[in-house]
Amino acid sequence: MNTDSGPEEATLPRGMSPHRIRSLIRKEMLQIVRDPSSIAIALVLPVFLILIFGYALSLDVKQAPLAIVLERPTPDAADLAAGFMRSGYLTGIVVTSMKEATELMIERKVDGILHLREDFGRGLSSGGAPVQVIVHGVDANRARIIQSYAAGAFSLWMARRSSNGNAQGSAGQVRVQSRMWFNEAVDSRYFLVPGLVVLIMTLTGALLTALVMAREWERGTLEALFVTPVRTGEILIGKTVPYFLLGMAGLLLTAAAGRFLFDVPLRGSFLVLLGGSALYLLVALAIGLFISSATRSQFIASQIALVATFLPALFLSGFLFDLASVPQAVRVVSYFLPARYYVSFLQTVFLAGDVWGVILPNCAAMVVMMAVFFKLTLRKTKKRLA
Amino acid sequence: MTAQPEGPVLSARSLTKRFKSGKGKEITALDAVSIDIPRSAVTGLLGPDGAGKTTLIRIATGLLVPDSGSIRVLGIDLAAHPGEVQSRAGYMPQKFGLYEDLTVQENLDLYADLHGIPKEERSKRYPELMHMTGLGRFTDRLAGRLSGGMKQKLGLACTLVRSPDILFLDEPTVGVDPLSRRELWEIVYRLVKEQGLTVLVSTSYLDEAEKCDTTVVLLQGKVLAQGSPSEISSIAEGRSFRISTPETLKPRQLQARLMEAPGVVDATLEGRLVRFVESDPGELDPALLRGLTVTPVRPRFEDAFMTLVRRTEGKERDPSEARVRLSPDQAAGVSSELVVEVRDLVKRFGAFYAVRDVTFQVRRGEIFGLLGPNGAGKSTTFRMLCGLLQATGGTLSVAGVDLHHARASARQRIGYVAQKFSLYGQLSVLENLDFFSGAYGLRGGNKKERMQWALEQFGLAQYSGSPAGQLPGGFKQRLAMACALMHEPEILFLDEPTSGVDPLARREFWHRIGSLADLGVTVIVTTHFMEEAEYCDRMVIMVDGEILAAGSPAEIRGRARMTEDREPTIEDAFISIVEDYRQERRAA
Amino acid sequence: MESLRRIRALIRKELLAVLKDPKSRFIMIGPLVFQTLIFGYAATYDLDRVRYAVHDQDRSNASRQFLAKLDGSGTFARIANLHDQKEIRALIDNKEVLLVVQIGQDFERRLIGGQIADVQVISDGRNSNTAGTALAYIGTIVESFNAEWTRSRGGLPPPAKAVPRSWYNPNLETRWFMVPGLIGMLTLVQMIILTAMSVAREREQGTFDQLLVSPFRPMEIMVGKSVPSILIGLVQSTIVLCIALFWFRIPFQGSFVTLYCGMLLFLIAAVGIGLMVSSAVATMQQALLGGFLIIMPFALLSGLSTPISNMPQAMQYLTLINPLRFAIAIVHRIFLEGAPLRVIAPDLWPLALIALASLSIAVMLFRKRLG
Known part of the structure; x- marks a missing residue:
């Protein structure tokens, strides 16, 4: 009655049994279905996140309110003010003194001030009339965008004036014509949706698995399992497969929402997306399993999983913040995070297409990490206590 | 299967295991323990908390590695081939790892799958197990919803989905009521009798020791005594007595007095009667028993156990300490x-x-x-x-x-x-x-x-x-x-x-x-x-x-x-x- | 009096339970410091090394002068000079550069002729925010190039010039925005999890029954559970505050008293939410995942990662129940703007309301669960 043989096992290493693995997978699936909290993380949270990312988060500044101080409402001044409002990105509240404008700014009713002084008209004719553009700098990113909107509106106004023959123009001017590839309409959803995929995969991959293995240690279920013919590798496969499927379901859900709800294009091929995502998911699972085998405590495992996988996926992956601009030391840390490679992969596959020059190196990095963490987990999960 | 070699199924030689207990201190859980477990018999492992019972069982199942000493189980060197032993042994840990969010049937199926039991064999085995444990009516119930006794029986059923060559039970009856306890023991005995199973069971219920074929008494990581229950009981021969309580006292008050008296290792209640064990014959102050009828009785395992433990631990557990004084x-x-x-x-x-x-x-x-x-x-x-x-x-x-x-x-x-x-x-x-x-x-x-x-x-x-x-x-x-x-x-x-x-x-x-x-x-x-x-x-x-x-x-x-x-x-x-x-x- | 004494015993026990063990002490402080430092450095939209390539078809003095301006800015790093337009695609696709600057053949001729000379900038929009920021940098450089060019050609100065200024954050550093924001964000995570777990642990370990059979009133247990969390929260927010002040050297403009008043309200609200979670769960795992389920939307809809004013109106209303939204606004306004109590009042009273609501609901749920 030796089950450790048979033709099917040819592909499995060292006498692993497909029957046992199938049984462990079934057990894990039943447990997932019966535990409301893991269902919540695996299914409810992604839907939450899709809605938030799709409908609430946006880095695109639209209609930022500006206080326009017209100390003396000359036609020129009024014309400039109108020019600012025409841009479509800014709206104006006209006031007559800087004091009022300051008050609006303090109350955060406006994001900036366009200050045309009393001598604006005079300055125009003598050249060099100062126009102050003040922004509320607390949210620096938003402030900078508003600043560039204002600068754009201002140069447009200047250009129109000169073409009206009002003044100057002896020297040539450089004008920037910019094109943003992959995202011509500059819609921030285009990079938020791929980022969302990373978050969801990290959640199901690392956080959930970190908990499940630790739970078996805590509840003592592993002790009984160990004294059966089961192999450590089989236990790990049994843990991996269900969460892998769950994670892939999350991917499909998000990709579908991105494509059909938020019109984010998928320019690369679907198969490449699946392949790379499967790879990342395996890395995340391996890390989750490693954390829980190393800590054997649900509380500590979840803390570490949050700090080591989830938060970096949000902050250190290049999803929101450009990694080229962080200090050297922090950048070095980011090289050890799989999310970094996955974000790069996803942004390319979604928005640029199958660019192998990006896809291959990133996938290679993920393969290495996966191998390392599975190896470490195997070493940590001996069929031994203590 | 190859023919079993004769001789003990499990034999351990000078097993020693130490654990670190923080602050650089070490606890010796097992101290040069040597035991032999005979075939087709129930061996009881007895001792107070911390005696090393669980450590010994965990070593025997390959879950822990001893610091020194050797152990062979089923003729296999455990250090070299733990997997082989684990495939043939059944083990029920103290806190049996049932998956509480799976049903009774699902738990059984899982273990049957892990042991690779073919379908035909299951259809024969399951009804047997269900009948044996009385769980037949509850196959669809989640294991977490079973009572303590039923959980233990399900745990046992899971370890018995295929006939193991040796069965390890770590305190299987803790928190289980007397009826369920009795039923569990009946199951174990039937297996020993019908299938020639070898069982090693640890327990802190001393009355259960009498049901074992042979016993090992552990204390502080050392083997104190080894032998059949009657052999062990004979240690207290001539030292066990029974007296009846005078009308003026509650039996437990008399029992308490005896407990505190020097020269008494144990005193227990038996209705209006009090049973006590002397540490050495004649050691007891006769004034204490004046006017009471003292009848010598046949010693029980418990009497011998208490004698052994008190001998080793001495005055450390002075019972008079245990008397609460209130304001x-x-x-x-x-x-x-x-x-x-x-x-x-x-x-x-x-x-x-x-x-x-x-x-x-x-x-x-x-x-x-x-x-x-x-x-x-x-x-x-x-x-x-x-x-x-x-x-x-x-x-x-x-x-x-x-x-x-x-x-x-x-x-x-x-x-x-x-x-x-x-x-x-x-x-x-x-x-x-x-x-x-x-x-x-x-x-x-x-x-x-x-x-x-x-x-x-x-x-x-x-x-x-x-x-x-x-x-x-x-x-x-x-x-x-x-x-x-x-x-x-x-x-x-x-x-x-x-x-x-x-x-x-x-x-x-x-x-x-x-x-x-x-x-x-x-x-x-x-x-x-x-x-x-x-x-x-x-x-x-x-x-x-x-x-x-x-x-x-x-x-x-x-x-x-x-x-x-x-x-x-x-x-x-x-x-x-x-x-x-x-x-x-x-x-x- | 009796009641106060009991509460004090509970608070002391609670603090001991968290702070006694060096490992759990470390968990309270280590990750906090680590995260503040990492995110302080990483969470920045500022660019200081934009890799770009140049396709200069003019190769004139003027184009060289223009490119020198880019290279000299310190923000842009030129990594390639292209000779063929076809090379652009691969460079951008493979993420070797963020931008390609393309200068046409007649660049110098047009400039000297007083005409408009176009410079094409192609950017990688996979992260459109980064690309947009880089473009804004280029805009600034072009402007100053234009001014210089006009001056060097002896042209008239423009009739008007825009003088950009930024209040509260003169160099527009994202860090000034992020790090003070972390005071609220990180404390919220810790508070909700800590509070929810401390009750769930007692339930799981059976000590909760022990509390219930002692003379504690439900209200006393709630207070005894809240106060230690709030104290720990105060210490944690102080640690982040100190890192902001002394490590990142972000200038503090307002009053510490006002700041701590706001923080206290925020902590009460957060603890109330933690208690709500704890009364709905049975195990530590559920407490953890339940807490997480609540923290995620709060953190994302707080205005720290993306501005609230960018959200659709309906979502903006939804953020009104998010204590973190108000806490972050309060911290920013006091920290960077030096706002007095009068000015932050519109953010304070909603926070007080949320605190009141969450605590009352927690008390209600708590009582219901006991009854």
């Missing part, structure tokens, strides 16, 4: 005043009646026992008395009020020790005492005095700085008692206080309870250990939420149907009462 104003004495009154108490969860029409009274200074199998509604009744649950119907009053509705200050008058250890494990003994005295509003000199009292009375001073969670079992239990007594309550609720506590600690515990009652504290206690029911003044037996019997220990014992020729015990009575009841229900 004089509390010594109110016994009275006929009713302190607890329960009338037609009902607790319903949905359509299920957990407690149905329960009525009883408890007088001041009484020790009152609530007995019953797992799931009988004892704990539910208890939780209602303490105000943790609201009753669905009926009335109850504790010290004149219903605690669920009364002002919080009414709870000042009760103390409560929960079923499982429920103190703050990471806090030290002193910090726990400090918290609970603060919780009951003690302060200043009074608080200091009470804390000092607790440390002295419960012998906790040596551990005052250690985290409560790391105390040895018996000391945890002492600390739990101390915390519940900080505010000198009139009524003490104890929910299975001795479950999982070794026999030595249990004796100490009852010694304390007795002296508390003598001082006028009312004690209400639930327990699985039927021999402990002897210490109660009165008791009720509950099954399926109803009271089946009530009365003094003597009255209860009178209801036993005896087939053998011996004094009926409370356990015999209990089993008869419950079986009668179940037969009636089946008939109805």
Whole structure:
């Protein structure tokens, strides 16, 4: 009655049994279905996140309110003010003194001030009339965008004036014509949706698995399992497969929402997306399993999983913040995070297409990490206590 | 399968295992242990908490690696091929790892799959197992919803899905009621008889030792004795006696006196009779027994065990330490005043009646026992008395009020020790005492005095700085008692206080309870250990939420149907009462 | 009096339980410091090394002058000079550069002729925010190039010039925005989890029953559970505050008293939410995942990662129940703007309202669960 043989096992290493693995997978699936909290993380949270990312988060500044101080409402001044409002990105509240404008700014009713002084008209004719553009700098990113909107509106106004023959123009001017590839309409959803995929995969991959293995240690279920013919590798496969499927379901859900709800294009091929995502998911699972085998405590495992996988996926992956601009030391840390490679992969596959020059190196990095963490987990999960 | 070589199935030679216990200290769990386990027999592993029983079993199953020494199981060198042994052994850990969110059937299937049992064999095996364990009706129930006894049986069924060559059971009967215990043992014996199974079982129930073919007594990591139960029992030959209690005393008071007397290693209750064991013949002060008839009796395993342990541990466990002294104003004495009154108490969860029409009274200074199998509604009744649950119907009053509705200050008058250890494990003994005295509003000199009292009375001073969670079992239990007594309550609720506590600690515990009652504290206690029911003044037996019997220990014992020729015990009575009841229900 | 004494015992126990063990002490502080430092450095939208390539078809003095301006800015790093337009695609696709600057053949001729000379900038929009920021940098450089060019050609100065200024954050550093924001964000995570777990642990370990049979009133237990969490929260927010002040050297403009008033309200609200979670769960795992389920939307809709004013109106209303939104606004306004109590009042009273609501609901749930 030796089950450790048979033709099917040819592909499995060292006498692993497909029957046992199938049984462990079934057990894990039943447990997932019966535990409301893991269902919540695996299914409810992604839907939450899709809605938030799709409908609430946006880095695109639209209609930022500006206080326009017209100390003396000359036609020129009024014309400039109108020019600012025409841009479509800014709206104006006209006031007559800087004091009022300051008050609006303090109350955060406006994001900036366009200050045309009393001598604006005079300055125009003598050249060099100062126009102050003040922004509320607390949210620096938003402030900078508003600043560039204002600068754009201002140069447009200047250009129109000169073409009206009002003044100057002896020297040539450089004008920037910019094109943003992959995202011509500059819609921030285009990079938020791929980022969302990373978050969801990290959640199901690392956080959930970190908990499940630790739970078996805590509840003592592993002790009984160990004294059966089961192999450590089989236990790990049994843990991996269900969460892998769950994670892939999350991917499909998000990709579908991105494509059909938020019109984010998928320019690369679907198969490449699946392949790379499967790879990342395996890395995340391996890390989750490693954390829980190393800590054997649900509380500590979840803390570490949050700090080591989830938060970096949000902050250190290049999803929101450009990694080229962080200090050297922090950048070095980011090289050890799989999310970094996955974000790069996803942004390319979604928005640029199958660019192998990006896809291959990133996938290679993920393969290495996966191998390392599975190896470490195997070493940590001996069929031994203590 | 290859022919089994003759000789012991398991043989260990000078196994030693040490554990680090923080701060660079080391604990020697096993100290040069050598044992042999014979084929097709039940070997019992006995010893108090921390003796090394679990460590030994874990080494034998390859879950732990010994620091030195060698062990062969089924003729295989464990160090070289642990996997081979694990494929052929069955193991039921103390906290059996059932998947509580899987059903009975799913748990069985999982283990059958892991052992690679083919379909045909299952269709033969499952009905057998279901019949054996009586779980047939519950195959679709989640394991987490089973009672303690059924969980243990399911755990055993999972280890038996295929016939193992050797079976390891680590304290399989802890927290299991006497009926289920008896059934578990029957299953094990049938396997030994019918299939020639070899079993190694650890237990702290000394009466179970008598059911083993051979026993190993462990203490502090060393083998104290090895042999058949009768061989071990003979150590106490000529030292075991029985005396009857004079009318002027309660039996437990006589038992307490004997316990404290020098030269006595053990004293237990048997109805109106007290059984005691002398450390050496003639050592006992004859003045103590003046005017009493002393009959020599045949020694039991328990007598020998106590003799062995006391010999090794000596005066360390001086029983007089265990006598609780309270402040004089509390010594109110016994009275006929009713302190607890329960009338037609009902607790319903949905359509299920957990407690149905329960009525009883408890007088001041009484020790009152609530007995019953797992799931009988004892704990539910208890939780209602303490105000943790609201009753669905009926009335109850504790010290004149219903605690669920009364002002919080009414709870000042009760103390409560929960079923499982429920103190703050990471806090030290002193910090726990400090918290609970603060919780009951003690302060200043009074608080200091009470804390000092607790440390002295419960012998906790040596551990005052250690985290409560790391105390040895018996000391945890002492600390739990101390915390519940900080505010000198009139009524003490104890929910299975001795479950999982070794026999030595249990004796100490009852010694304390007795002296508390003598001082006028009312004690209400639930327990699985039927021999402990002897210490109660009165008791009720509950099954399926109803009271089946009530009365003094003597009255209860009178209801036993005896087939053998011996004094009926409370356990015999209990089993008869419950079986009668179940037969009636089946008939109805 | 009695009641106060009991509460004090509970608070002392609670603090001991968290702070006694060096490991759990470390968990309270280590990750906090680590995260503040990492995110302080990483969470920045500022660019200081934009890799770009040049396709200069003019190769004139003027184009060289223009490119020198880019290279000299310190923000842009030129990594390639292209000779063929076809090379652009691969460079951008493979993420070797963020931008390609393309200068046409007639660049110098047009400039000298007083005409408009176009410069094409192609950017990688996979992260459109980064690309947009880089473009804004280029815009600034072009402007100053134009001014210089006009001056060097002896042209008239423009009739008007825009003088950009930024209040509260003169160099527009994202860090000034992020790090003070972390005071609220990180404390929220810790508070909710800590509070929810401390009750769930007592339930799981059975000590909760022990509390219930002692003379504690439900209200006393709630207070005894809240105060330690709030104290720990105050310490944690102080640690982040200190890192902001002394490590990142972000200038503090307002009053510490006002700041701590706001923080206290916020902590009460957070603890209330933690208690709500704890009364709905049975195990530590559920407490953890439940807490997480609540923290995620709060953190994302707080205005720290993306501005609230960018959200659709309906979502903006939804953020009104998010204590973190107000906490972050309060911290920013006091920290960077030096706002007095009068000015932050519109953010304070909603926070007080949320605190009141969450605590009352927690008390209600708590009582219901006991009854």
